[in-house]
Each structure stands twice: as C-alpha cells, then as structure tokens.
Amino acid sequence: MADIKREYALNALLALGLLLVPIWALYNGAPFTITLFTRIAILALAGIGLNIALGLGGMVSFGHAVYFGLGGYVAGILAQHAFNGAPILGLPGTNQMLIIWPVAMVLSGLLAAVIGAFSLRTSGIFFIMITLAFAQMVYYFAVSWPAYGGEDGLPIYVRNQFPGLNTMRPFELFIVCWGVLMLALGVFALIRASRFGAALMAIRQNPDRVASLGINPFGVKLAAFVISGMITGLAGALMADLSRFASPAAMAWTMSGELIVIIILGGTGRLFGPVAGAAFLVGFEVFFGGLTEHWKLWLGLVLLAAVLFNRGGIVALIAGRERLG
Amino acid sequence: MTAALLFEQFLNGLQFGLMLFLMSAGLTLVFGVMGLINLAHGSLFMIGAFFCAAAAGLTGNFWLGLAAGMAAAAAAGALIEMTVLRRLYSRDHLDQVLATYALILILSEGTKILFGPFPLYLDVPPLLTGTVNLGLTEYPLYRLALIGFGLLVAVGLWFLIARTRLGVRIRAGENDREMIAALGVNIRALYTVVFALGAGLAGMAGALVGAVQSVQVGMGEPVLILAFVVIVIGGIGSIRGAMVGALMVGIIDTMGRFLLPRIFATFMEVNQASGVGAALASMLIYLLMALVLVIKPKGLFPIHG
Numbered sequence: 001m002a003d004i005k006r007e008y009a010l011n012a013l014l015a016l017g018l019l020l021v022p023i024w025a026l027y028n029g030a031p032f033t034i035t036l037f038t039r040i041a042i043l044a045l046a047g048i049g050l051n052i053a054l055g056l057g058g059m060v061s062f063g064h065a066v067y068f069g070l071g072g073y074v075a076g077i078l079a080q081h082a083f084n085g086a087p088i089l090g091l092p093g094t095n096q097m098l099i100i101w102p103v104a105m106v107l108s109g110l111l112a113a114v115i116g117a118f119s120l121r122t123s124g125i126f127f128i129m130i131t132l133a134f135a136q137m138v139y140y141f142a143v144s145w146p147a148y149g150g151e152d153g154l155p156i157y158v159r160n161q162f163p164g165l166n167t168m169r170p171f172e173l174f175i176v177c178w179g180v181l182m183l184a185l186g187v188f189a190l191i192r193a194s195r196f197g198a199a200l201m202a203i204r205q206n207p208d209r210v211a212s213l214g215i216n217p218f219g220v221k222l223a224a225f226v227i228s229g230m231i232t233g234l235a236g237a238l239m240a241d242l243s244r245f246a247s248p249a250a251m252a253w254t255m256s257g258e259l260i261v262i263i264i265l266g267g268t269g270r271l272f273g274p275v276a277g278a279a280f281l282v283g284f285e286v287f288f289g290g291l292t293e294h295w296k297l298w299l300g301l302v303l304l305a306a307v308l309f310n311r312g313g314i315v316a317l318i319a320g321r322e323r324l325g
Numbered sequence: 326m327t328a329a330l331l332f333e334q335f336l337n338g339l340q341f342g343l344m345l346f347l348m349s350a351g352l353t354l355v356f357g358v359m360g361l362i363n364l365a366h367g368s369l370f371m372i373g374a375f376f377c378a379a380a381a382g383l384t385g386n387f388w389l390g391l392a393a394g395m396a397a398a399a400a401a402g403a404l405i406e407m408t409v410l411r412r413l414y415s416r417d418h419l420d421q422v423l424a425t426y427a428l429i430l431i432l433s434e435g436t437k438i439l440f441g442p443f444p445l446y447l448d449v450p451p452l453l454t455g456t457v458n459l460g461l462t463e464y465p466l467y468r469l470a471l472i473g474f475g476l477l478v479a480v481g482l483w484f485l486i487a488r489t490r491l492g493v494r495i496r497a498g499e500n501d502r503e504m505i506a507a508l509g510v511n512i513r514a515l516y517t518v519v520f521a522l523g524a525g526l527a528g529m530a531g532a533l534v535g536a537v538q539s540v541q542v543g544m545g546e547p548v549l550i551l552a553f554v555v556i557v558i559g560g561i562g563s564i565r566g567a568m569v570g571a572l573m574v575g576i577i578d579t580m581g582r583f584l585l586p587r588i589f590a591t592f593m594e595v596n597q598a599s600g601v602g603a604a605l606a607s608m609l610i611y612l613l614m615a616l617v618l619v620i621k622p623k624g625l626f627p628i629h630g
Contacts, residue, residue, distance in 0.1 A: 060419050118615050121622050125362050125418050125561060129553040130618065136550050137611035144604045253550060257426045264423050294438060300430030307424040308412055 007319035011272040015185075018275065019178055026171045034170040035242070036286065040278045041177040042238045047262040047274025048184045049232030054260070055269030056197060057224045058204030062128045063115070063135030064259050067108040067229040069142065069251025071236025074104040076154035076246025083157065095160045097167070097176070097241070101234055108233025109226045111138070116225035120218060132253060139251040153247040160241050167241065177238050181275075184231055189271055191227070200224050232259070265306055267315030276314040329462040334583040335576065340468050342575020343475025347530035348548055349555040349567040350482060351523020357562025357628060358498040358519050359414050364425040365405065366527055366552065367545025368432035373398040373528025374535035374544060375436055378445040387450035391532045398528020399521045401432070406520040411513070433542050444541035447532075471533055478526070479568060486564060495519060499562055499628060551578075554610055558617050560624025569625060574610050581606035 018037060025033035046068050053059040078100050081093025094100060119130045143151050158168070165172040191197045199220050202210045207217040240246040249255070258281070266277025284302070288295035306313070312321040352366050376397035381390025405428060413421050449467045456463040486492040494515055497505040506512040531545070538544070555574050559566025586602030593601065617625060 054419075060422065062422065118618060121618060125356065126557060126622075128362060128418060128422060129557050130614070132550060133554050133557065133611055133614055137608045140607035141604050144600075144607045146600045253546065260419075260423060261426070264419070268419075294434045296430045297434035297438070300427040300434065303427035303430070304409065304424055307420050307427065308409070311420075 003320035007270070007272075007315065010276075010315060010318050014272050014275045014279070015182065018181075018279070022171060022174050022178075031170045034174050036282060038170065038174045038177050038242055039239075040275075040282045041174070041181045042235050042242060043258075043262060043278035043282065044275040045177070045181050045184050045238065046232045046235035046259055047266065047278055048181075048188050049228045049230070049235060050259045051228075051263050051269065051274050052188065052191060052231065053225050053228035055263060055273065056192060056204065057200045057221055057228075059120070059221060059225060060128050060260075061119075061131040061225070061228075062253070062256050062260065063131035063133075064229070064232050065251050065253065065255035066115070066135035066138045067112060067232040068236035068239070068255060068259070069139070069246075069248065070108050070111060071104040071233035071238075072240035072246040072250045073142065073148065073154065073236075074107055074233075075100050075160060075237040075240040076156050077148055078103065079156050079158075079160055080148070080154060095158070097160045097162045097237075100160055100237055104233045104237040105230040108236075109230040111233075112226045112229025113222065116222045116229075120221050120225065132256065135251065135256060136253060139248060139253075142248045142251055149246075149248075151248065153245055153249070156240060156244045156246065159244060173242065177242070180234065180238065184234075185271060185275075187231070191224075192271070196220065196223070261303060263313075265303070265313050267313035270313070270315040273313055273315050280314060330583075332459075332461045333464060334579055336464055336468065336472065338576035338579030339572070340471045340475070340575070341579055342572040343472055343479070344530050344534055345548070345551055345555055345575050346475060346568055346571035347478060347526045347533075348552040349559070349571050350564055351526045352549075352552050353556045353559070353562055353564065353567045354495065354519055355523050356556070358495055358502075359410075359516055361410060361414060362418050362421050362425070363410070364422060364549065365428035365432060366523070367547075367549030368429050368436075369398045369402055369524045369527040369545070370531035370548055371436060371540075371542065371545035372401050372432065373531030374447070374540045375440050375445065375531075376528075377532030378447040378535055378540045379440065381447055382445070387448070387536070390447070391529070394532035394535075395525045395528045398531065399525035402524020402527075403517055403521040406517050410520065411516070414516075429546070437542050442542075444539040445535075447535040447540055449536045467536065474533065478529070482526075482564065491518070551610070554614050556624070558614055558624060560621075560626040560628060562628040563624070563626040566624055566626035573613065577613060578606075578610050581609040585609075 018041060022034045022037045025031070025037075046064070049067070050061065050064045053061050053064075077088065078093045079095050081088045082095040083093070086093070115131065115134045119127055119134065122130060148154050159173065161167055162176050165176065167173045167176065192201075199210060199215050203217045203220055211217055236250060239250065262277035262281055263274050264277070265280055266275065267273030284299060285295065288298050292298070310317060348366065348370060352363060355361050355363050355366075373394040377390040377394030380393035381387050384390070409424060409428065413424055453467040453470050455466050457466045457469060486495060494505060494510055497510075498512070498515060498519070502512065530548075551574060555570040556567055558573060559568070559570030582603065585606040586599040589598035589602045621627070
C-alpha cells in the first residue's frame, strides 16, 4: 500500500509541478521555460498514446512517430489552406484547433487501423520491424511529395487558434497543452480500469487464454492500437503548433525511438510514466546539451544503464515495480 | 527510354541489392542464432565506412582501408557483444530495442568525437576507376566490381554455413540453442564469433559503399531499415531469404525510381508525374513487404517450419 501512496504522491507532484513551474515562469519573465514545459506536456501526451499500445497491450510499435508526424501535417496543411483560402478536397481549411484536433485524431486513427491490420497479423520481432517499416514508408512519402513542402516541411505562420485564448502567448498555449494532457491521463486511467483495458492487459500476458474466454484478441489489440495512434496524432498537431512548423522529422524513426525511450524511462504501463519520461528527456537535453555538444553520448549511456540495471523506469524507482495490470 | 538505360538501372539495382545482402546477412544470422534484434547494426556499417576512409586516407591504399574497416567493425561488434548484448539474449525484444537504440546514440556520437563532425570522402581505388563496355552500355567498373564482390561473398558465406564446422554449429544454434550447449559447444564463444562475423560483413558493406557516397554519421540507419525490410520479406534467420529479399528490394527500388515517373509521364503532366512517381517509388518496397506479409506472414523462407 505504501507503494501505491508513493505513486499517487509522485503523480500529484508531476501534475502540479508541470503546472506551477510555468506559472512561476510567467511572473518572472521566463518564456523559454514555459516553452520547455509545453514541450514536456506534448511529448508526454504522445507517450500516453504509445503507452496504451505498448504499456497496456504489449505491442512494441517502433513506428509511432508516423501518427505524431501526421497530426503535425494536419495542423500545418489545414492552416495553410485557411491562410491562402484554397479549398482542400472541396472543403475550406481552418485555423481552429477544435476542428484540427478531431481531424488529426480521425486521420491518425485511420492510418493506425490500416497499419495495425497488417502488423497485428504478426508478433514479436516482426511486429517491431513492420511498424518501423510502415512508418518509414509514410516518412519517405512525406519527404518526396512536393505539394506540402517535401523535405523542407511546412511552416505555420500564425499558430492555430483556441477559442478565448491567444495561442501566440507561450503561457496560454501551455495551458491548452496541459489541459489536453490531463484529459488524456484521465482517458488512460479510464481505459486501464475498464473491461476493455482488462482484456487488453490480459492479452499482453496470455492471448490464448483470453481467446478461450471468447474474446477476440485481434479486435481488442487493433482497437487499442487505433486509440493509441489517435492520441499520439493529437500530440503531433499540438507540437506543430508549438514549433509553428510541420516537419517530416517528426515522422522519422528517431522520433519513434524517442517515444519508446520516454515511456520506458518513465515507467511502462504506469499512468504518469510518460510524464516522468518526457520531463527527464527534455531536462536531460537542456542540462547536458548546455554542457557538451556530445550530450547524446551521455543519454545513450544513461539509457543503457537503465535497461541493464533498473527495469521499470523512474516511477518504479520511486514507487516500486508492482503496477496495476 | 532505351534498353541501354534500362540495363544500366538493372545493374544499379543488382549492386544495391548485393550491398543490402551484406547488411542483412549479419542481421538475420544474429536474430536466427541469438534471437536478438540489433538496431546498432547500422552503426557497424558506419564504423566500417569511417575506418576504411580514414585508413585509406592515411595509407593511400583502398584495400588496406577495406581491411581496416572490416576489422574495426568486427572488433566493435565483438566488443559490444561481450560487454552489452550478451546480457540481453534472455530479455524481451523491447529491452533489446532500447539497449541497441542507446548503442546507436553512443556509437554515433563516439564516431563524431573520433573523426570530427564533417563527412569523409573515400576514393575509388585506381585499379577500379573508369568504365567498362558491356555491349549495351558503358558501366562504371567500380560498381561492376561491387556486384562481383557481393556475389563472391555470398558464395563464401554459403560455403561457410553449409560446408564448415563453424557453419554446422551456427545452423545447430538456430535450431536448438540449449541442445548444442549441452553437446559441449562453447555457446558464448559461438555467439561472439557469429556477431563479429555479421559485424564484419556490415563493415565491409559500409566500406565498399563509402566510395560511392559520402561517409558520414547517420549513414547506417537508412540502410538498417532497408535491411529490416529485406529480412522481413526473406524470413528472419534465413540467409537464403536475405539474398532473395535483398535482390528484390534492391532491384524493385532502383527500377521503381527510374520507371514510375516515366510511366506516369505518359498520361500526366511531366512535372506532376515526376512528383507522384517519385513519391510512389519510395513506397514501393514497403508495399512489397506488406504484400509478402499478407501471403506469407513469416516471410518467404521461414526457418522454423
């Protein structure tokens, strides 16, 4: 029980810390800090998406950057069409986040359904390689398709809007991202506590037994994979708005690796694992990136040590390895 | 479009495919024998290219460079096998992915520290410069030599696996790890040898390709991902599958990039056709992979049943 209390305390600390530091930064004129924390929130959101597939469902997707990148392109492309007034597929573009987000989520979900339908026919190492390969396919398509910037990516000149807020101000954009992150944490907790979540976690442990109970593992996994892609796609749309740039690099395999790193370092399948992981990764980059240009070498060594010696990530370090599900 | 151009592109595809085979062979062996997914295989390719370029620059001799590249990659492979990867054989694939991703970061930054942040250039050896007349077309001698070299290595590898004592052990290791350990084979040493062999092949590919492209940090990962496609198509663990898959990927990718824009140009505006053609061509091998998976989920030549 003590461990569960510690996990709750850690979760509260992370959620509040993520909010309080930017508030402090707002009153002390440190917009860079706010932007940093916005990045943490968005990466954590993308991680929550992957955490559903990987943490709960045991599906090691090495291609989740594809949804992250796609969400970014949705934000960029719709904004560009709103900007120049040209219709897209007969519809007008938009710069409203509340329209962009559902579009990004639906398209990411559809892509995840297609990729999942092929990839989930396999398992283990095949699944890892195939999700990676499909993501690379879309990446190369984005890079070689000239209409929306190709290799150069797509700039977003004015950030997309949220009703009642000025998203060009760092703190107001941060609040939007923090709110979405909290919502997504709620969705994750709900899924984990639901019958669907129980089935998903049981399939991770033993698909044959679950099948013998009359539940179709493929359907449950595919549904989880689609939800997972949708959340990561939403994060991508937010990231494009933060950096005011829809970049093919957001789809690159390194980003997929980074997302895995975030949830493993944080704690696989743990509610606040992605938050802890994203905070660690961004903090590490800022701190060591300021000390040496070779900070990635040190990140590699820390990662290696984490895999070899500490299994369960930051959350497990503080709150024990036992997790729900 | 002439037959000569088409023939030339076919040879380019063949050459590309054979270089992919050198990469894929090691990757597929390591998975087949040790059950390890190694993302750092691309880094070994890079190490081969860098050490080859540096040694060739120092001595002025490409062949010494090639030997240095292979030796460096094999040594690096043996070193990471003994220090890190050995601890991962019994872990799940997720841990292996993460640890070898960490190795990519370490090896890439390490290479940057050792050789500096700028690309190196490697000259084609004087013996193999110029072109050769193949009847239909003039073709660069070096690329032709790469084809010959690739075929030679493939035959050598086949001989090693099918006809030598080491090969018997490797095949036995693929079938039943515990059993060959029980029969008194030093399985740890065998793993290190297999890993060093795969690393050496990757280093060789890097060194050979280094002479036709620039040698830079990050050159290994695109090849690594193509090698994944190759072994998924061929069946993980199968050398024969790696050969077939590599040739399919090499030839289809090269021919697709050459033909698709031209095919689209017959019924589209030229500008648009080159854009659509190029975009589709870059997706072609992944579509091939999806198709193979639909028909044979374990690849064309699955090793276990």
